Amino acid sequence: MAKLDPTGPTVLYQTYLGSTWDDEPNAVVVDAAGNVYVAGTTDSIDLTTPGGATAKDDDAFVAILNSTGTSLMSVAYLGGSEDDCARDIALDSSGNIYVVGDTGSPGWATPGAYQTTHGGSDDIFVAKLGVGGTGIEGEFVQPGSFELLQNRPNPFNSTTSVRFRTAESGMVSLRIYDISGREVRALVSERRPAGSYTVLWDGLSAAGLRAPSGVYFSKLEVGDFAQTRKILLLR
DSSP states (O other), rough: EEEEEESSEEEEEEEOOSSSSEEEEEEEETTTOOOOOEEEEOOTTTOOOTOOOOSHHHHHEEEETTTTTOEEEEEEEESSSSEEEEEEEEEEOOOOOEEEEEOOOOOEEEEEEEOOOSSSSSSEEEEEEGGTTTTTTEEEESSSEEEEEOOOOBBSOEEEEEEEEEOEEEEEEEEEEESSEEEEEEEEEEEEEEEEEEEESSSBOOTSOOOOHHHHHHHHTTTEEEEEEEEEEEO
């Protein structure tokens, strides 16, 4: 990835964007702040931001670099069990990200999508991601699944976003526990339809007291599904 001066052949920055295996860009777009959005396909299972999830072979990806090319702000993997490739990318006026490409993976559509059944060997896919990769940062995105994603920011000081996905409607429990296993706060305890959600934890206990610095855990339970993530609170 390189940025050149428009007035002459001066390299303003040049950086590698890749990891252990083949990585291929297919499209790029720049936002008003100069941040760079790259879409393509990767064989690398560890093309990610620190603490992010790994992906499978031959997945579509969206990577966001800052305007100076000095920081990888986020990486999103989009893929399933087969080969997936992002071919083009666009931003709307609000900063939402739109990706189009091809996929051989079944079971990949979000609930309520226009076409939820994989039609053949390689189908077109269209995906919409949140502003700046919100909800998918550093994570492997597989719509139609249950998943508790890593909170952002982590570590945090005042407020952090806890994100999760459910594949079907049902009773959802999302709770915060301290390192000894004691419940600190119930963030969600109600029936919800299938979908993606973001819940804020303000670092307070159920009694409204400030939780001290330390290691905590978020735990998502939906039916037989359960997943836990570690949270670090720094006062």
